[in-house]
Amino acid sequence: MAESENTDSSMFHQPLLSETQPQSSENVEVLAPFPPAYHRGGLSKSCRCGVISCAIALIFLVASFVLLWPSKPQLSIVQLSLNGLGFHTVPSISLDVKLKLTVQVRNQDFYSIKYDWLNVTIDYRGQNLANATSEGGLVNARSSSYVNATLDVDAVEVLSDVVMLVEDVAAGEITLDTESKIGGKIIFFFFDLPLKATISCQVIANMTNETVSSQNCYPEVHL
Ligand SMILES: *[C@@H]1O[C@H](CO)[C@@H](O)[C@H](O)[C@H]1NC(C)=O
Ligand SMILES: *[C@@H]1O[C@H](CO)[C@@H](O)[C@H](O)[C@H]1NC(C)=O
Ligand SMILES: *[C@@H]1O[C@H](CO)[C@@H](O)[C@H](O)[C@H]1NC(C)=O
Ligand SMILES: *[C@@H]1O[C@H](CO)[C@@H](O)[C@H](O)[C@H]1NC(C)=O
Ligand SMILES: *[C@@H]1O[C@H](CO)[C@@H](O)[C@H](O)[C@H]1NC(C)=O
Numbered sequence: 001m002a003e004s005e006n007t008d009s010s011m012f013h014q015p016l017l018s019e020t021q022p023q024s025s026e027n028v029e030v031l032a033p034f035p036p037a038y039h040r041g042g043l044s045k046s047c048r049c050g051v052i053s054c055a056i057a058l059i060f061l062v063a064s065f066v067l068l069w070p071s072k073p074q075l076s077i078v079q080l081s082l083n084g085l086g087f088h089t090v091p092s093i094s095l096d097v098k099l100k101l102t103v104q105v106r107n108q109d110f111y112s113i114k115y116d117w118l119n120v121t122i123d124y125r126g127q128n129l130a131n132a133t134s135e136g137g138l139v140n141a142r143s144s145s146y147v148n149a150t151l152d153v154d155a156v157e158v159l160s161d162v163v164m165l166v167e168d169v170a171a172g173e174i175t176l177d178t179e180s181k182i183g184g185k186i187i188f189f190f191f192d193l194p195l196k197a198t199i200s201c202q203v204i205a206n207m208t209n210e211t212v213s214s215q216n217c218y219p220e221v222h223l
Contacts, residue, residue, distance in 0.1 A: 070186045073113060073139065074106040075199040077180070077217050078146065085210040087169050088155060093162050095124065095174075097153035103180050103199070104146055107139040114138050115184035115195055120149045123177045125161045129153045136184060149180070169207055176203045 079102040086096035099122060107113050116136040122129050130153045139145045158165050168174040177200065184195040198220035206213045 071108050073197045075197045076104045078102045078104045092157045094155045094157045099151040102148050104144050105139050106144045112140045115182045118147050118182050120180045122151045127160050129156045172207050
């Protein structure tokens with residue numbers, strides 16, 4: 001057993017040593033961390049073979065890590081609709097908004113991912129009007145899942161930019177900003193990686209017929 005291994009390794013080594021420059025420089029590169037004197041004199045051929053197999057195994061490990069390293073899930077808004085939009089001046093300047101949205105969570109990895117929560121916020125000119133939280137979920141390998149969220153702004157007083165709001169209402173259109181965010185973590189081998197993705201939308205709502213007249217969504221880039 002040991003003898004055949006020995007002949008195997010010498011057979012493996014013979015052509016390598018007599019080969020051209022690029023091949024042998026690659027060989028030296030792999031062995032570089034060892035002091036040259038030590039490796040030339042002391043290391044037996046089977047030992048060197050072990051080092052080479054270790055290096056090959058390491059290269060495969062690194063390559064599979066790079067291939068399997070989790071990629072960011074991608075969010076998109078597949079549906080966004082208003083179920084109510086109102087404006088009050090009594091007892092205070094306030095807004096009613098009922099916004100429903102469906103978020104698509106796309107997983108490009110070769111394994112399923114789990115996220116813990118989906119949070120959606122709605123703002124009017126920088127003022128937060130309401131938040132909504134949906135349960136997390138599982139997204140299968142290379143597929144998508146859909147989550148619904150409803151934002152319910154019920155007679156929320158507008159504190160800043162009252163003049164702007166009055167102007168917007170007079171013009172018949174208001175602009176709302178929503179941000180949908182998922183969070184959780186991915187356990188990848190022994191790494192605990194944060195999972196997060198965000199998509200923001202600017203929604204222009206028509207006050208007269210209470211519908212979305214335009215929306216502009218853009219994903220946010222996290223590292
Ligand atoms: C989202 O909501 C969950 C549950 O309410 C909370 O634990 C989490 O901290 C929130 N995330 C953010 C970014 O606000
Ligand atoms: C929404 O959540 C943020 C934190 O994420 C909090 O500061 C804010 O007060 C919440 N707004 C409402 C209307 O509950
Ligand atoms: C989300 O809402 C849509 C209708 O707006 C419905 O068809 C779908 O089943 C809902 N999805 C979930 C996961 O509740
Ligand atoms: C809002 O919708 C109504 C009814 O469709 C339309 O007459 C009006 O022009 C719209 N307003 C704006 C600002 O587009
Ligand atoms: C509301 O008004 C917009 C124009 O701002 C129009 O495109 C849309 O079809 C109208 N929707 C309804 C339900 O009347």
